[in-house]
Amino acid sequence: MTRQILIGMHLGNGYGNLPGAWRAPAVDPTSYTSFDAKVRHAQAAERGKLQFLFLPDGPTHVGDIANEPPNFNLDVMVTLAAIARETSHIGLVATGSTTFNEPFNLARQFKALDVLSHGRTGWNAVTSSGEDVAANYGQHIPSSPERYGRAHETVQLVQALWGSWGETAWVHDKATGRFADPEQVAPISLGGEYVASRGPLYIPPSEQGQPVVFHAGGSPNAHEFAGRWANAVIGAAFTIDDARAQRAAFREAAKRAGRNPDEIKFFAGLMTTITADKREGLDRRITLSGRTFPQRAAYLGRMLGLYLDPARLDEPLSAAQLSEARPSPGDPRSVHALKIARQGWTVRDILAHGVIDYHPVIVGPAAEAADHMQEWFEADAVDGFWVSPDIYDGGVDAFVDGVVPILQDRGLFHREYDGATLRDHLGAPAQYGVDPRITR
């Protein structure tokens, strides 16, 4: 079978990736607390046959609460449990920190969700690195070796707990009165330098055995962790070359761990404003994030080695500015920003293109997003994308009804779910308990 693009949908605070998404006419301003809204967005993504939903987590808030919502869901597990009952195929992936959670609690909640969702759950196992997060637990962030040391131990304990009720342990045979096979329900009794657990965890396998492990990050520590334990990486890259290099680094790490590199999928971020024409998209972005543009103009200027006057957003860069501009070698976004500037857009419109956002931004017709995805995919830069719409109400539909059919017509995206579990969707191999190919 030809390799096809895999797509996840970012579900954050319920509004979208624009700071003012909550003010968009189509958006319910109470989506932050509305589980109706979360379910609606999840169902829209499932209608598009997307492989998974991805719920990042801090847990903290970074931003300007007077004008912008918090970044994350109220609680990722509670949200996904609600969504699980009202969807049937789409994968459900949430971040769970290995730094500030007990392995037993992580193992239990993710496996319960995996059973509830009939095998659609993924755990984005990450270390926490923000002091604002640590402070919520009355702690400081441990050193990087400590954080990754604990992460490696935690994932092994969690996977061992997931396998501690054996694959065929659960008999539930009314006729014989045999509830479970006690030979297959065993403590794990594992302990390391940072965490320990006896177990067993009393949860039988889900339809996919156990949740799929994801990771996010770009450091050598992240490569090694994901190479050993993950089937998917939530990545961030601004250029094809960067994405290709990151993907290759994760694949090499998987090989070093004795795995088939095809078992680890690399997902680049993509932010979308899908509209009939680009002008409409730029105007929406100006309306919903223009408040931040004066500061962003200064930032854009620094990226290009120029001074940009925040009071003159309605002018394009002058010929003199364009010839003076020097893209910052430390910021991969700056080459793209200069390219947009050279097209003659005003500073306001350059910013509305999202040139200094966290991921590449597509503003305009669906075909532009499809082109971007095709180009990156065919350059072997990614296995897929995690897509973050500008606004969820309407924006998920715009992607699903606009971009997805184009990719399907080009043979780049599946038309139906072939299987029912997240492992099926990702082509992740069957696994139960700790991956036996990994030497501990």
Next chain:
Amino acid sequence: MTRQILIGMHLGNGYGNLPGAWRAPAVDPTSYTSFDAKVRHAQAAERGKLQFLFLPDGPTHVGDIANEPPNFNLDVMVTLAAIARETSHIGLVATGSTTFNEPFNLARQFKALDVLSHGRTGWNAVTSSGEDVAANYGQHIPSSPERYGRAHETVQLVQALWGSWGETAWVHDKATGRFADPEQVAPISLGGEYVASRGPLYIPPSEQGQPVVFHAGGSPNAHEFAGRWANAVIGAAFTIDDARAQRAAFREAAKRAGRNPDEIKFFAGLMTTITADKREGLDRRITLSGRTFPQRAAYLGRMLGLYLDPARLDEPLSAAQLSEARPSPGDPRSVHALKIARQGWTVRDILAHGVIDYHPVIVGPAAEAADHMQEWFEADAVDGFWVSPDIYDGGVDAFVDGVVPILQDRGLFHREYDGATLRDHLGAPAQYGVDPRITR
């Protein structure tokens, strides 16, 4: 308004309180992992206008896994999140240990569930005392003063976090662009000997403000903890006198903490086998728990100061045995057991009455359960009951369709939910943040 009985329904492993409940003809043997089953049982309880569901938690398993299911839900929060979307009024109460959870994680999940359920959540804040639970966290159980010290700190941090996004902080006014009032979103920066958190927790109030605190336990530590922090106590009592004394102790503790004692409700446990006649109920219990009767006969004998031959379960106690019997003063069940024995039942039938179960057991017509509840309630021994049916599939309905209408006809139980939140159902006072009447 006349005081009426309050009723909660115990939701455990999905089967019921009999060890062999999973084998009953009406019961789905996969209920342990079936969220359809949990939702079905919750909806049945809601049809009966019960005030709340109560989900205890270990988390561990105690029992004979070859023949009996684990005691608890796969995960109480995941289960309640699923139930919340498919019920509208019934309260959702789960146990969360203060010993092995971070206050920030407890605060976040319970408040997210409270928002999801539109103000129907309760947190049964308990200390963990089992070494088998501690082992799942690679730890040992701390001393009692340490456990209750951490519990007192934890509940204060949790309630402070619940109030850290102010009651009117969330403006979400599209017209003005004001998302929240930053003056009302403040760190709590509380720390004690055991736990600390900076906060804030970024979750606005639910329809009831914040979750209701429950407690379970019977020690002086439990009285003091519940007296200060709880609006409800999940109790266990075998006699009216015992229940009355326990209720009084909690009420006195509330007074010592400067509270109105009516703000703390005491719930006694009640196990039910509701059948058209007693014989049918006894036979069901023999079928579904008779496997345990040989050992239980020996235990019953010790309670009565007798030797009971496990091979002679089909005989009643002889006249000589009845006159020799001495109820154990240390076991409040023994007087009741002897009363049943004197009625001439066989040993098997005495055991089928549930005389050595964890709570009083009603076996027989619905009116017997109603009589028991009325008698205890009118003796001021309880504010209500938490009911544990022998089997959930059918047993919840038997209670709801049999016992509830009798109590309603006697004016002892409400016919409709008067309000929409758990605080409404319990008559618990409004609260947001740490209870201001409590001196810290």
